[in-house]
Amino acid sequence: MNKKRAALLLLACLTVPLLTGCFNSKELNQLSVALAMGIDTVDGDYMVSVQLVDPSQMSKNKVPDRSPTTVHSETCSTVFECVRKMTTKTSREIYFSHLQMLIFDEETARKGIKEPLDVLFRDPEIRPDFQLAVVKNKQAKDVLEFVTATELLPALEMFKSLKVSEKLWAPTSSVNVLELLRGFELDGRNPVITGMTLSGDMKKGKSLQNVKQPHVPANFHYTGIGMFRQDRLVGWMNEDESKAYTYIMNRVTSTAGLVNCPHSDNKFIAEVTHSHVKIKAHIEDGKPKGSLHAMVTANVGEVECDVNLSDEKVFLELEEHVSYELKDILERGVRKAQKYKADVFGFGEAFHRKYPKHWRQWKDDWEEMFSELPVEIKVDYKLEKMGQIISPIDPKTNRED
Amino acid sequence: MGTQAEAFSAELHENIEALQTMMGHSVDFVFRILTISDNRRAGLFYLEGMIDIQTMQDHIIRPLMDRTREHEITTEYIKDRVVEVGNVTLAYSISDALEQVIAGSLLILIDGSSEGLLLAIEGWEERAVTESTTQSVVRGPQNAFTERLRTNTTLVRRRVRDMRVRLANVTVGSMTKTDVAVMYMSGIAEEELVEQLLEKLRSIKQDAILEGEYLEELITERKRQTIFPTFFNTDRPDVIAAGIMEGKIALFIDGTPFVVMAPAFFTDFLQTPEDYYQSYFYSNLIRLLRYISLAICMLAPAIYISLTTFHQDMLPTQLLLSLAAQREGVPFPAFIEAFIMEVIFEILREAGIRMPRTIGQAVSIVGSIVIGQAAVEAGIVSAAMVIVVAITAIASFVIPSYTMSITIRMLRFAFMIIASIFGVYGLTVGIIVLIIHLCGIHSFGKPYMSPVAPYKKSAQTDALIRYPFRSRTK
Numbered sequence: 001m002n003k004k005r006a007a008l009l010l011l012a013c014l015t016v017p018l019l020t021g022c023f024n025s026k027e028l029n030q031l032s033v034a035l036a037m038g039i040d041t042v043d044g045d046y047m048v049s050v051q052l053v054d055p056s057q058m059s060k061n062k063v064p065d066r067s068p069t070t071v072h073s074e075t076c077s078t079v080f081e082c083v084r085k086m087t088t089k090t091s092r093e094i095y096f097s098h099l100q101m102l103i104f105d106e107e108t109a110r111k112g113i114k115e116p117l118d119v120l121f122r123d124p125e126i127r128p129d130f131q132l133a134v135v136k137n138k139q140a141k142d143v144l145e146f147v148t149a150t151e152l153l154p155a156l157e158m159f160k161s162l163k164v165s166e167k168l169w170a171p172t173s174s175v176n177v178l179e180l181l182r183g184f185e186l187d188g189r190n191p192v193i194t195g196m197t198l199s200g201d202m203k204k205g206k207s208l209q210n211v212k213q214p215h216v217p218a219n220f221h222y223t224g225i226g227m228f229r230q231d232r233l234v235g236w237m238n239e240d241e242s243k244a245y246t247y248i249m250n251r252v253t254s255t256a257g258l259v260n261c262p263h264s265d266n267k268f269i270a271e272v273t274h275s276h277v278k279i280k281a282h283i284e285d286g287k288p289k290g291s292l293h294a295m296v297t298a299n300v301g302e303v304e305c306d307v308n309l310s311d312e313k314v315f316l317e318l319e320e321h322v323s324y325e326l327k328d329i330l331e332r333g334v335r336k337a338q339k340y341k342a343d344v345f346g347f348g349e350a351f352h353r354k355y356p357k358h359w360r361q362w363k364d365d366w367e368e369m370f371s372e373l374p375v376e377i378k379v380d381y382k383l384e385k386m387g388q389i390i391s392p393i394d395p396k397t398n399r400e401d
Numbered sequence: 402m403g404t405q406a407e408a409f410s411a412e413l414h415e416n417i418e419a420l421q422t423m424m425g426h427s428v429d430f431v432f433r434i435l436t437i438s439d440n441r442r443a444g445l446f447y448l449e450g451m452i453d454i455q456t457m458q459d460h461i462i463r464p465l466m467d468r469t470r471e472h473e474i475t476t477e478y479i480k481d482r483v484v485e486v487g488n489v490t491l492a493y494s495i496s497d498a499l500e501q502v503i504a505g506s507l508l509i510l511i512d513g514s515s516e517g518l519l520l521a522i523e524g525w526e527e528r529a530v531t532e533s534t535t536q537s538v539v540r541g542p543q544n545a546f547t548e549r550l551r552t553n554t555t556l557v558r559r560r561v562r563d564m565r566v567r568l569a570n571v572t573v574g575s576m577t578k579t580d581v582a583v584m585y586m587s588g589i590a591e592e593e594l595v596e597q598l599l600e601k602l603r604s605i606k607q608d609a610i611l612e613g614e615y616l617e618e619l620i621t622e623r624k625r626q627t628i629f630p631t632f633f634n635t636d637r638p639d640v641i642a643a644g645i646m647e648g649k650i651a652l653f654i655d656g657t658p659f660v661v662m663a664p665a666f667f668t669d670f671l672q673t674p675e676d677y678y679q680s681y682f683y684s685n686l687i688r689l690l691r692y693i694s695l696a697i698c699m700l701a702p703a704i705y706i707s708l709t710t711f712h713q714d715m716l717p718t719q720l721l722l723s724l725a726a727q728r729e730g731v732p733f734p735a736f737i738e739a740f741i742m743e744v745i746f747e748i749l750r751e752a753g754i755r756m757p758r759t760i761g762q763a764v765s766i767v768g769s770i771v772i773g774q775a776a777v778e779a780g781i782v783s784a785a786m787v788i789v790v791a792i793t794a795i796a797s798f799v800i801p802s803y804t805m806s807i808t809i810r811m812l813r814f815a816f817m818i819i820a821s822i823f824g825v826y827g828l829t830v831g832i833i834v835l836i837i838h839l840c841g842i843h844s845f846g847k848p849y850m851s852p853v854a855p856y857k858k859s860a861q862t863d864a865l866i867r868y869p870f871r872s873r874t875k
Binding site: 013028033055057153156 | 709710711713714718719721722723724725726727728729730731734735818821822824
């Protein structure tokens with residue numbers, strides 16, 4: 001009897017996998033992987049676009065002349081509704097776990113992004129590690145429909161490009177959705193989102209023609225950083241100001257600092273190898289005062305002016321020059337943020353930590369206080385290595401140093 | 402029954418009659434009548450092929466036929482003075498004598514005497530000691546056990562020249578009357594265990610014992626039965642020698658080159674003799690590799706199923722897309738796909754073992770083309786699945802013990818079923834249950850996971866990793 005029961009149980013278990021839809025199991029060919037999502041505002045409603053991957057395009061024997069991705073759009077009053085409505089257009093369930101990019105248009109960003117983001121935080125299926133961007137002057141849908149040159153999948157190209165440029169080019173700063181969430185929640189710091197623009201012939205850019213010749217008619221690029229107050233976009237930082245942001249947030253791993261040479265119009269480039277900026281809070285005469293202390297180490301990257309680098313005096317002069325230039329950049333960045341009353345650097349946070357009692361009083365009108373906060377900036381700049389040659393090559397004279 | 406226990410008659414022809422009746426006139430039952438003196442005849446009875454003919458002719462027939470002797474011919478006289486054989490006993494009943502004849506003795510009956518002489522001169526065609534085919538080593542002793550019990554015990558004795566090596570004999574099986582020799586080292590092996598084992602062997606009531614597995618199953622108590630092997634078996638004398646010196650008990654079964662050893666622990670099944678014949682750096686790396694292979698063999702298809710059907714979010718994006726591309730057009734769910742492939746592989750493996758060697762190539766070619774290529778190109782299975790099945794198959798060969806690899810292969814299917822229903826969650830629970838089971842079973846009264854659980858510090862020198870010999874000296 002016991003054996004019979006065990007056999008029956010085994011038999012029952014064996015039949016379970018044959019049933020369709022047992023538990024939440026989903027076969028890979030029942031899923032459509034969404035890599036990017038765009039949220040636009042159209043007449044007060046949200047227009048949600050989703051970039052889905054065509055898996056057959058990922059295999060070796062793919063059919064040519066078929067786009068690797070498809071974009072579906074729906075317009076409705078909430079994001080959730082749109083996503084569900086989209087199933088009427090696709091044969092497969094849309095799978096959001098691998099979302100790489102979330103793109104807002106400027107209108108939505110200015111209106112506030114908390115609402116559309118709520119569903120993305122709430123849904124357990126969505127992994128909160130995608131990158132965010134706000135597209136300037138165009139719709140997010142345009143970005144999704146774009147055909148990119150290097151990667152087959154546009155979302156991956158945008159994701160990787162953001163990561164690479166963040167590493168090597170200070171003005172871009174990638175914002176992961178978790179960081180954004182932290183920015184919302186933290187007292188005394190406002191979030192930012194990187195901006196992106198599309199340029200060129202958009203009609204060609206949205207067709208496979210975009211990649212059929214070496215010259216890419218239309219391209220995207222990241223530019224500037226959007227400052228937020230609460231969840232609303234309030235203003236943009238230009239390239240230099242964005243650089244200030246990245247420096248102050250200690251996100252610079254390597255970048256190029258372009259400086260005019262002393263006594264000439266030619267350029268000189270310092271390649272930053274190490275950078276650390278400390279934000280400090282002080283109280284002077286009962287009033288808040290902020291200070292930034294930057295410690296930067298750089299190598300000589302490129303020298304276009306005619307200087308003798310083996311001369312210590314010249315070298316120190318150069319060092320002073322880059323130091324001054326960086327100070328200027330930082331100052332401009334801080335001033336821009338103050339103009340928009342968006343404390344993206346986290347001065348408020350520094351006060352919160354150091355003077356929790358004062359902070360409680362200031363907290364409510366910190367935005368106003370920040371806009372008038374005096375910020376002292378100090379830069380310690382060290383130029384170290386000169387590279388494989390010392391002074392610039394001069395074909396006219398044959399110096400022996 | 403009464404007639405069988407009958408004593409020999411004094412009349413030779415009556416005895417012949419009786420023996421022939423009992424043997425049912427079998428053609429291999431040979432008897433030869435010799436006239437050894439003027440008035441005496443002697444009958445020689447034996448089974449053809451079971452005795453050494455050369456010995457019989459030189460040391461039994463020739464002396465018997467020597468007519469120069471003057472002494473009166475009695476059985477006693479022949480036993481003590483005539484035959485030139487070491488092992489000679491007297492037999493009084495027909496059935497006793499026949500039992501020995503069947504085992505390979507020569508029976509001599511003298512006309513006028515009701516006693517038989519049994520001469521143990523068994524000698525049959527025997528496979529020579531050859532290389533081990535099941536557990537070969539690159540470096541280390543190459544010889545393996547044969548089917549002959551005495552050869553096997555000698556092979557071990559020659560390695561362990563210690564007086565404490567003990568051998569006890571038990572005959573098991575009412576029909577086969579298989580000799581089972583129990584070898585252990587007195588003072589090192591637990592006497593209690595030896596007693597228990599001998600007791601259990603004696604109490605076995607079976608007609609046939611042809612291999613060690615018969616004993617393993619009969620010795621294990623019913624409620625202690627498990628899918629895991631609790632006896633170790635090998636055809637390598639060096640392994641047995643090492644084992645008995647560690648206090649294990651070896652069971653030599655006549656007629657099979659596989660010697661059974663108990664108690665056996667889980668770690669034993671993942672060790673090879675070569676671990677000790679190579680530098681310990683290398684041995685330990687290889688051991689690590691074996692544990693990884695064991696995990697792969699048991700879990701690879703299950704993990705693949707659970708990741709692709711439940712936890713797509715755990716895969717890197719690029720990998721997910723590549724897997725998704727491969728799965729396009731595959732008509733089955735991942736579990737069915739994996740199941741089909743694993744079953745096909747098991748069929749190929751079984752065919753490979755059973756089929757005649759000469760057509761082996763054909764099967765492997767068909768197998769590799771059918772499951773390797775055609776199935777993928779036809780879109781029945783995905784290429785990734787073929788990779789998964791291939792890696793599990795290869796990993797299963799890395800497990801040194803064939804019996805353990807069988808167990809792991811069976812568990813693989815169980816894990817696949819669990820994975821298809823419950824995903825990684827089910828796998829985790831499954832593994833926990835498996836570990837609990839492993840810690841609960843015993844091999845001959847010893848915990849199976851010993852010395853890992855219960856942890857014994859002194860025994861760690863050769864459990865998961867092998868310590869250098871220098872640190873193992875007492």
